[in-house]
Amino acid sequence: MKRSLILSAALLVVTGSVQAQKKINQDSLVKEAAKTEYWEPVPKLVTPGKTPADAPSDAIVLYNGKDVAQWQKEKGGAPGWKIDKDGALTVVKGSGNIATKQGFGDCQLHIEWRSPAAIAGASQSRGNSGIFLMGQYELQVLDSYNNPTYVNGQAGSMYKQYAPLVNACRKPGEWQSYDVIFTAPRFFSDGKLQSPARITVLHNGVLVQNNVEIKGHTEWIGQPKYSAHKDKEPLVLQDHGMDGGNPMSYRNIWIREL
Ligand code: MG
Secondary structure, three states: OHHHHHHHHHHHHHHHHHHHHHHHHHHHHHHHHHOOOOOOOOOOOOOOOOOOOOOOOOOEEEEOOOOOOOEEEOOOOOOOOEEOOOOOEEOOOOOOOEEEEEEEOOEEEEEEEEOOOOOOOOHHHOOOEEEEEOOOEEEEEOOOOOOOOOHHHOOOOEOOOEOOOOOOOOOOOOOEEEEEEEEOOEEOOOOOEEEOOEEEEEEOOEEEEEEEEOOOEOOOOOOOEOOOOOOOEEEEEOOOOOOOOOOOEEEEEEEEEO
């Protein structure tokens, strides 16, 4: 009896010292791990929208189906586009491009668009519009559902620069979305390019541009090139206007400055 008590006591001492050693090891691991942790700055809180298509709490809502208060003609004055009964903002042929009153640089943009259900025209003459980041760099909007055209000019292309990775176009008359992450170009004070713009685009949730390097201002004819501009420039929506197949509509446009 006495002997077993002594053995039990010895066992307790050994177990205790093993546990103490384990604790020391654990503490030193935690200390080591802490060397690669940082706690500040704490990311600010943003309340997400109900769905990823809905504006989060820190977004600037550019169009919500009610008014065009955030917009003007590209050259100034009230925009000539019309708001339909369903809240869609639709191009009025010949009324010209519209531009945000506010300028933007680096941003996250959500925008929804629809080509007319009644198909008119073909190739670039069918459902053509465009989203010009900083008024310079065109993310093409086109009805590319069974509508062959040059691939670096179809929906989801960076016009005349990059074809989309895939064609994720919905049918004419259906709403579609672009989600864009855009990094503005930087210029030196003498106007020379410091770093080009970059863009990532999801078309209807599908990746179509993967952080591509924009080659310069969008050109219809000739090679793109950069011309220095401000850090923030308006977002511009295109009235393609060259024929009758482009009464394009927009809705649910919001932007987050990055
Ligand atoms: Mg266009």
